[in-house]
Amino acid sequence: MPNPLIVSSSGLSASVEGVKKAVEAGAGAVVLKSLFEEDIAAAVEQTRTEVSESHPEAESYLQQMGMILEPDEYLSFVESSVRLVDVPIIASLNCYSTNWWADYARRIEKVGANAIELNVAPLATSSKIGASQLEDELVAVVELARRVVKIPIAVKIGQYFSALPHLVVRLHQAGADGLTLFNRYYRFDIDIEKIEFKPGNPLSVREEFTPVFRWIGIVSNLTNLDIASSTGIHGAPDVIKSLLAGGDAVQLCSVLYREGLSAMAAIKENLETWMKRHNYSTISDFQGLLSFKKRGAYYQRIQYVKALKELST
Numbered sequence: 001m002p003n004p005l006i007v008s009s010s011g012l013s014a015s016v017e018g019v020k021k022a023v024e025a026g027a028g029a030v031v032l033k034s035l036f037e038e039d040i041a042a043a044v045e046q047t048r049t050e051v052s053e054s055h056p057e058a059e060s061y062l063q064q065m066g067m068i069l070e071p072d073e074y075l076s077f078v079e080s081s082v083r084l085v086d087v088p089i090i091a092s093l094n095c096y097s098t099n100w101w102a103d104y105a106r107r108i109e110k111v112g113a114n115a116i117e118l119n120v121a122p123l124a125t126s127s128k129i130g131a132s133q134l135e136d137e138l139v140a141v142v143e144l145a146r147r148v149v150k151i152p153i154a155v156k157i158g159q160y161f162s163a164l165p166h167l168v169v170r171l172h173q174a175g176a177d178g179l180t181l182f183n184r185y186y187r188f189d190i191d192i193e194k195i196e197f198k199p200g201n202p203l204s205v206r207e208e209f210t211p212v213f214r215w216i217g218i219v220s221n222l223t224n225l226d227i228a229s230s231t232g233i234h235g236a237p238d239v240i241k242s243l244l245a246g247g248d249a250v251q252l253c254s255v256l257y258r259e260g261l262s263a264m265a266a267i268k269e270n271l272e273t274w275m276k277r278h279n280y281s282t283i284s285d286f287q288g289l290l291s292f293k294k295r296g297a298y299y300q301r302i303q304y305v306k307a308l309k310e311l312s313t
């Protein structure tokens, strides 16, 4: 990557035109909009219906094969994006409850994606499924992906893991090459007059970044996984914090929706100005200076006792 700014998987990276604009605006890499499991499932269903109507005997074959799918639009999107730009193109697959996506991972590799980001979103809604089972399923997804593709695999997860360092090491052992911490899942809200749900704010605010750099700092030295921060990165200071905590790159989304793709140029310029002011000529000169490995005691301070004492004096 020419620089550590990645455009996140989102509507900004949902078309070849969007990818082109992102790269022209200075993105160091682009994660394409995810292909969602439900899209694949819908395509399977359509194919199955078409096949079973024309060749009823073919359906069981189709099932045995796992799939013969055609949302080829995504594949040609990946292929065209790779051809068009000279920064890494990372395809994104939402995969969790089934193995259908594995065939897509193979196809995505074949059409030339430089890497795949697995967008995995386990949501604990059952009292019968414990944390370790959810984590086992996540690890199994990565193991399967590792078996089917050779290109680098990044795993994008949400914030809600109780023992993240343990999980990170397992994901590494399962064959991941990178981590994206964290996905910011769709947030819904409640309309208290209509007694009904309503959409929440799809875009983050900068304050959401604070817990992100805490976790980046804690896990950055555990393995040699490349780590990209995601959620709440709204300016050069957040990029710098992420790198100081030991992250390798940052993903930008909400800031680009709010301020436009030109925000990347300003972030880069401010990063360079800060580096010059601190006499750093490369990112590795300061990367990880404030990681857990270097400054563990500070990370242990998760209670407010001292801060509250200071406030009351």
Ligand SMILES: Cc1cc2nc3c(=O)[nH]c(=O)nc-3n(C[C@H](O)[C@H](O)[C@H](O)COP(=O)(O)O)c2cc1C
Pocket (backbone or CB within 6 Å): 008, 009, 010, 011, 033, 034, 035, 092, 119, 156, 182, 183, 184, 202, 203, 204, 205, 230, 231, 232, 233, 251, 252, 253, 254, 255
């Ligand atoms: C409109 C929109 C669409 C998104 N679509 C995806 C997606 O397809 N796959 C994915 O992994 N993340 C998706 N995300 C999440 C972003 O990639 C990103 O992780 C999240 O917005 C947090 O980063 P931010 O604070 O910079 O916005 C989407 C976010 C937005 C706002």
